[in-house]
Amino acid sequence: MQASVVLRDSVLSTDQIYDYRVSGILEPDLLVGQYVEVPFGNGNRICVALVLRIHEDVETQFEMKSISRIIDRQPVLLSDQIELLGYIRSRYTCTYGDAIRLMVPSTVSERHGKNRQVAFLIDKEIACSVLAECEVDSLPQMRILEMLMEYEEVPVTELMSVLSISRSPIDSLAKKGLIGIEKREVSQSQTGDSDESNPEDRTEPFPPSESQGDAIRQILLADGRKEFLLYGITGSGKTEVYLQCARTVLDRGDSVLFLVPEISLTPQMIRWITGRFPGQVAVLHSRLTPKERYDQWNMIRSGEARIVVGARSAIFAPIHNLKLILMDEEQDTSYKSETHPRYHARDIARQRARILDAVLVMGSATPSVETYFSAKEGYTTLLSLPERVNDAKLPVTKIIDMREELRCKNRSILSGSLREAMKDAFAKNEQVILFLNRRGYSSLLLCRACGNVVLCPNCSVSMTLHTPKRAGHPILICHYCGLTRKVPDVCPSCQSTLQGKFGLGTQQLEEVVKKEFPEQTVIRMDQDTTTGRESHAALLQQFREKKASILVGTQMIAKGHDFPDVTVVGIVSADLLLRASDFRAGERAFQLITQASGRAGRGEKAGRVFIQTYQPDEDVLLCAARQDYDLFFANEIEYRRRLGYPPYRALGSILVSHADEGMAKDQADAVLKALTTARDAMADAGKIELYGPAPAQLYRLRDRFRFRINIKADRKSQLSQLFACMQTRFFADGYLLYMDIDPLW
Numbered sequence: 079m080q081a082s083v084v085l086r087d088s089v090l091s092t093d094q095i096y097d098y099r100v101s102g103i104l105e106p107d108l109l110v111g112q113y114v115e116v117p118f119g120n121g122n123r124i125c126v127a128l129v130l131r132i133h134e135d136v137e138t139q140f141e142m143k144s145i146s147r148i149i150d151r152q153p154v155l156l157s158d159q160i161e162l163l164g165y166i167r168s169r170y171t172c173t174y175g176d177a178i179r180l181m182v183p184s185t186v187s188e189r190h191g192k193n194r195q196v197a198f199l200i201d202k203e204i205a206c207s208v209l210a211e212c213e214v215d216s217l218p219q220m221r222i223l224e225m226l227m228e229y230e231e232v233p234v235t236e237l238m239s240v241l242s243i244s245r246s247p248i249d250s251l252a253k254k255g256l257i258g259i260e261k262r263e264v265s266q267s268q269t270g271d272s273d274e275s276n277p278e279d280r281t282e283p284f285p286p287s288e289s290q291g292d293a294i295r296q297i298l299l300a301d302g303r304k305e306f307l308l309y310g311i312t313g314s315g316k317t318e319v320y321l322q323c324a325r326t327v328l329d330r331g332d333s334v335l336f337l338v339p340e341i342s343l344t345p346q347m348i349r350w351i352t353g354r355f356p357g358q359v360a361v362l363h364s365r366l367t368p369k370e371r372y373d374q375w376n377m378i379r380s381g382e383a384r385i386v387v388g389a390r391s392a393i394f395a396p397i398h399n400l401k402l403i404l405m406d407e408e409q410d411t412s413y414k415s416e417t418h419p420r421y422h423a424r425d426i427a428r429q430r431a432r433i434l435d436a437v438l439v440m441g442s443a444t445p446s447v448e449t450y451f452s453a454k455e456g457y458t459t460l461l462s463l464p465e466r467v468n469d470a471k472l473p474v475t476k477i478i479d480m481r482e483e484l485r486c487k488n489r490s491i492l493s494g495s496l497r498e499a500m501k502d503a504f505a506k507n508e509q510v511i512l513f514l515n516r517r518g519y520s521s522l523l524l525c526r527a528c529g530n531v532v533l534c535p536n537c538s539v540s541m542t543l544h545t546p547k548r549a550g551h552p553i554l555i556c557h558y559c560g561l562t563r564k565v566p567d568v569c570p571s572c573q574s575t576l577q578g579k580f581g582l583g584t585q586q587l588e589e590v591v592k593k594e595f596p597e598q599t600v601i602r603m604d605q606d607t608t609t610g611r612e613s614h615a616a617l618l619q620q621f622r623e624k625k626a627s628i629l630v631g632t633q634m635i636a637k638g639h640d641f642p643d644v645t646v647v648g649i650v651s652a653d654l655l656l657r658a659s660d661f662r663a664g665e666r667a668f669q670l671i672t673q674a675s676g677r678a679g680r681g682e683k684a685g686r687v688f689i690q691t692y693q694p695d696e697d698v699l700l701c702a703a704r705q706d707y708d709l710f711f712a713n714e715i716e717y718r719r720r721l722g723y724p725p726y727r728a729l730g731s732i733l734v735s736h737a738d739e740g741m742a743k744d745q746a747d748a749v750l751k752a753l754t755t756a757r758d759a760m761a762d763a764g765k766i767e768l769y770g771p772a773p774a775q776l777y778r779l780r781d782r783f784r785f786r787i788n789i790k791a792d793r794k795s796q797l798s799q800l801f802a803c804m805q806t807r808f809f810a811d812g813y814l815l816y817m818d819i820d821p822l823w
Contacts, residue, residue, distance in 0.1 A: 079105050080135050081145060083116060083127035086182075088175035090809050092118075095130060099144040108132060108145070111153030111160060113186065115146040128178060130160060152379060154182045156396050158433045165429050169794070170419035171801040171817055180419065181394040185372045196262045197222070197248060198231035200255060208256060209546070212553045217560035218247040220546065221609050226257060234259060236367040241609065281353040283322055284467075290319050293461040297323050300459075302401075302435025305428065307408075307453045309445055310463025311705060312676020313470055313640075316441045317347075319463075320404045321354050323439070324385065328355070332401035333384045337392060337423060339410030340634055341365055341608075345615035347406070347638075348387055355385055362388030362395060365614075390415065390423045393430065401436045403427050407637050408440035408449060409669055411822050420818045424449075443676060444669040444707060447714055448725040466680075473647070473678040473685030475703040479694040491582060491590045496648045496688040503646045504598060504627055508683060511641075512630045513674040514587050514650040517604040518542040519552060521581025523565065527574035534561055538778040544606065545585055559780045582651055588630045595628070603631035636674040642681025649674055652691040652699060659775055660823055661723050664698045668710050671702040722767075722790055724820065730789040730797035732804065733774060733816040735782040745813055746771035746785035749804065753787065756803040764792040766800070775823075782814075794819055 079100040085092055098116055100108055108114075110129050118125040124146060155163070159181055166177040199205050205223050207213075214220055221241050225232060234248060251257045286294060289310075297306055297319075310316045324334045338347050341363055352359050360374045360383030377383040379396045386395050390413050393403075405413075405427055413423040424440070431438040440449060440458075453460040466472065478493040488494055500510050522540035523532045531540050534556035541554035541563065554563045568575055579586075588602045603617050614634075621629050622641060629635055629644075655667035671689060679685020691699055701710035719726055734749055736742035750771055757766045767790040774784040791797050801817045808815055 079108075080133055080142070081108060081114075081129050082131040082133070083114065083129050083145075084174040084178075085118065086113065086126040086128055086175060086178050088173045090173060090805065093173040093175070096127070097136070097138075097142065098127075099135070099142050100132070101144050104145060104148060107148055107151060109151075109153050110157065111155040112151070113149040113154050113182075115149060117143050117146060128155065128174075130163075150186065154186055154379070154396070156398070158400075158430065159394070159396060161433050162394075162426070162430055166419060166421065166426070169425075169798050170421055170819065171798060171805050172419040176419050180391065180421070181396075183368065183372045183375050185368050186375075194261065195234040195259055196231050197226060197234050197237055197252075197257050197259050199223070199226045200258055202227065205256060212551075212562055212564050214256075214562060215250070216247060217555055217562055218243045219251055220562060222247060222251060223256065224609065231262075233367070236369075240365055240367065242364065281350070283325070283354075284315075284318055286318065286322065287315065287463075287465070287467060289463045289465065290315050290467075293319050293463065294322050296459065296461060297402075297437060297439055298326050300437050302437065303432055304437050305431065305458045306437070306439045306461055307445055307449055307458050308439055308441040308461045308463065309450070309453070309707075310441070310443060311466065311472065312443045312673065313466040313472075313680045314443070314463035315467040316406070316443075316463060317350060318467070320406070320439070320441070321350065323402060324351075324404070325354070327402045328358070328384060330401070332399045333397045334386070334402045335392065335395065335397055335400060335404065336385065336387045337403070337405045337413075337427065338387070338389060338638070339407045339412040340637070341389060341614055345618060346640070351385060351387055359383060359385045359387060360395075362386060362392040364389060364391070393423045393426045400430075400434055403431055403436055403438045405438065405440045407442055407673075409442050409444055409446040410637065411666070414820075414822050418816070420816075420821075422820060425820075443705075444672050447665055447711065447718065450707075450711055451715060451725040468682075470680060470682070471684060472705060473675060473687045475675060475687040475689065475705075477694045477699060477703055478688055478690045480690050480692050490594075491587060491650060492594065492648070493688065493690055496646075496690065497594065499646045499686055499688065500595065500628075500648075504595065506645075506683075507624075507643075508627075508645040509621070509624065509641060509643045510628045510646045510648070511635060511644055511674070511677050512587060512591065512628065512648045512650055513632075513636055513670075514582065514584050514630070515632050515654055515670060516581070516583050516651070517585070517606055517632055518544045518555070518557075518583035519585040519589075520579035520583060522579075523554065524578055524580050525569035525572060525574055526576040526578050528569060528572040530569055530571035532563075532566070532570065534559060536561060536778070536781045538776060542583065543579055546606070558776065584630055584632060587650060591628055591630060598628055599626040600628045600630060601626040603629060603635050605632070608634070633670055636670050636677070638673075639677060640680055641677065643683070644677050645679060645683050645685050647675055647678040647685070647687045649687070649689040652689050653693055656693065656696060656698060661718075661721070662822065664717075665714060668698050668702050668707075671699070672705055672707070675702065675705070728791045728794045728797055728819070729821065730791065730794075730801070730817070730819050731821045732787045732789070732801075733784055733818075734771065734787070735779070735784045735814050735816075737782050739783040742783040742785055743771070746787065749808065749813070749815065750787055752804060752807050753789070753800060756800055756807075760796070760799065762796070764796065766791045766796060 080097050081100050082095050082097050112129050114127050115124050116127045163177045252259050308316055327334050360377045381398045415421050452458040483493050503510050520543040534541050537558045541556050543552050544555050545552045552565050584604045591600055601617055601621055608614050675687040678687050734746040770787040771785040774786040797819050
C-alpha cells in the first residue's frame with residue numbers, strides 16, 4: 079500500500095502531495111487523517127505529515143521512501159475536514175501547512191513531560207516600581223509583568239497564548255533581569271486541567287412564542303444543506319430557538335456547533351448551554367492555555383463532547399456527526415481573521431455545512447448587508463422574530479443634539495437628559511450601561527502652542543493617553559505596535575507646557591461618571607481591563623450580581639448580554655462610529671448602536687436609550703434609534719449597488735510593505751504590473767478592476783511603509799486565482815504581501 083501525505087509544516091516550496099510506501103507492520107493501523115512521521119529531503123530529516131489518502135501500490139521509476147511511524151492512532155482530522163483543507167488552501171491562497179495549523183492544536187504531535195519553561199518575577203517590588211514609572215518599552219511587556227504580579231509564575235507557552243504575544247517581549251524582560259525563566263515541574267492546576275469554574279445552572283425550555291415555534295419547526299424539518307437567517311430584534315429570544323433546535327438534534331444522535339463572535343460573549347453562552355445540556359459541552363476560544371485547548375479538542379475528537387461552543391476558530395473542530403451549525407451575531411467582524419490565512423468563519427461554516435449536508439443557522443438583530451441580501455434573493459431562508467419575548471417592549475430612544483448641550487453651557491461628557499435618567503435609574507435600584515467605542519483616556523496629546531501631536535515613532539498614528547492601574551501617572555501607548563512612553567513634561571517640538579488632552583476614551587468616561595455619581599460603583603470593560611484569562615467572565619458576573627450599577631465599555635458590552643435590571647443605555651460620542659474611512663462604516667455604526675440600545679429594557683422594566691451626537695439628522699442614527707433595519711438596508715444596498723461594492727461584486731486587497739519607503743512603492747508598482755498581466759491572461763476575467771497602489775490608511779506600521787492595491791471582481795474565485803499568481807511570482811523575491819478576500823477594513 080501507499081499513502082499520499084502533506085507536510086504539517088509545509089512552506090510554499092514543499093506545498094505538495096507526496097507518496098510514501100506503507101510497511102506491512104503499519105498497514106493495519108494506518109488511517110486517513112492521522113499524523114505520521116516521514117523521512118523527507120536529501121537528508122531524510124524526520125517530518126510530521128498528514129495522511130490524505132491510502133491507495134494501492136503504484137509502479138514508479140523512483141525509489142519510494144516509507145512512513146517511519148504513526149504518531150497518534152486516532153486521526154487528527156475527519157474526512158469532511160480533509161475536504162475542507164483543500165477548500166481553504168485554494169480560496170485563501172495558503173499552504174497545506176497553514177490550513178492544518180488552523181484545524182489542529184500545535185501540541186498534538188508534541189510530547190511534553192511535566193517539566194516546562196516557567197516565567198516568574200525576580201523581585202516583586204522592582205516590578206511594581208517599573209510598572210509605576212513606565213520603565214518598560216512596550217504594552218506586551220507591561221501585560222506580562224501584570225500577569226506575573228497576579229499569578230507569581232506562569233508557563234511561557236501559556237503567557238504567549240493568553241496574552242496573544244510572541245516570545246520576544248518575554249525574552250526582553252528576562253534580559254533586563256526583571257523576570258526569570260526556568261524549567262520546572264508544573265502542577266495540575268497551573269496547566270489548566272480543571273474546568274470546574276463554570277457552574278452548571280440547569281434550566282428548562284421556555285414555551286416558544288408563535289414566531290419562535292415557526293422558526294424551530296422550519297429549522298428542524300430542513301433537509302441537509304439548508305441555510306437560514308434568524309433575523310430577530312434585540313431581546314426576541316433567538317437563543318431559546320438555538321437551544322430547542324439543539325436539543326432535538328442531540329436527541330437524534332447528532333452533534334451541534336455554537337459559534338459566538340467575542341470572548342466576552344462566551345461565558346454567558348457557556349452558562350446557558352451547560353445549564354440546558356450539563357456534561358456534554360466542550361469550549362474553544364483564544365483565552366484557553368495550550369493544555370486546555372488540547373484537552374477540549376481531544377474531548378471533541380473522541381466524540382465525548384457533542385456540543386461545541388466557541389469563537390471563530392471553533393469552526394474547525396473535529397466534531398462527529400455535525401448536523402447543526404449555529405452562528406450567533408453573524409454580522410460581527412470578529413468572525414474575520416486578520417492574520418494569514420484571512421478566512422471568514424461564515425464562509426467556512428457555509429462550506430462545511432455543504433460538505434456535511436448540515437443545517438446552518440445565522441442569527442442577528444442587525445444582519446450583515448451581504449447575508450440579508452442573500453435572504454432577500456432567496457439563497458438563504460429568512461426566519462423573523464419581530465417581537466420581544468414576554469411582551470417586553472423596545473426601549474424608548476432619544477437622539478441628543480450635543481450642540482444644544484454646548485449652547486446651554488453643558489460641557490460635560492454626559493448630556494443633561496442622560497444624567498437625569500441615570501439618577502432616576504439609581505433611585506429605583508436599576509442599572510446603566512454607557513457605550514463608547516474608544517479605549518484609553520484621551521486619543522491624543524496636542525500642544526496648544528504649536529499644534530504638535532505626539533506620534534508613535536514606528537507608526538503613522540498618534541499615541542493614546544492611558545492611566546494603567548499599576549502606573550503612578552498617565553502614559554502614552556501605541557495601539558498598533560504596543561510601544562509605551564512616559565508623557566513628556568513639555569512639548570517635544572517647542573518646549574511649551576501648554577499640552578492638552580483631546581478625544582474621549584473609556585478611562586476618561588469612567589473617571590467622569592465616578593465624579594458625577596460618587597456613591598455608585600462603576601465597572602469598565604475594554605481591552606485594557608480584560609487582559610486576564612478570566613477577566614471577561616468575572617466583570618460580567620459582578621455586574622450581573624449587581625455589585626456595580628454602571629457598566630462602561632467598548633463594543634464588547636454592546637452585543638448579546640442580557641441584564642434584566644438595565645433600564646438606561648447611553649451611546650456616548652456616536653459620531654466616532656460614523657466617520658471611519660471605510661465603505662462599511664455606516665453599517666457598523668448602525669449595528670453597534672442598535673445592539674447597544676438593545677441592552678435596555680430586556681426584563682419587566684421599561685428601557686430608555688440616549689444617543690449623543692453632533693449629527694442628529696444622520697440617516698444611520700435615525701434608523702438605529704427606531705431599530706428600523708429594513709429602511710437602513712434599503713438605503714445601504716442602493717449605495718452598494720451604485721458603487722459596485724459587496725454583495726454586488728467581490729472585493730479583494732493586496733498590501734505591500736517594506737522598511738524602506740522607496741522600495742515599498744517600487745514593490746507595489748511591480749505587484750500592480752504583475753496583477754494586470756495575470757488579469758489579462760485569465761480566460762474568464764470578466765470585469766476585474768484594479769485600483770492603486772495608494773498609501774494604506776495606516777501608512778507606517780511597526781517601522782514598515784505600506785501600500786494597498788484594491789481589486790473588484792465578479793467572483794471570489796477570480797480573486798483567488800489572481801492571488802495564487804502573485805504568491806508564485808513574488809514568493810522567491812522576498813516580497814512581504816498580505817492578500818485578503820473580502821477585507822473588512
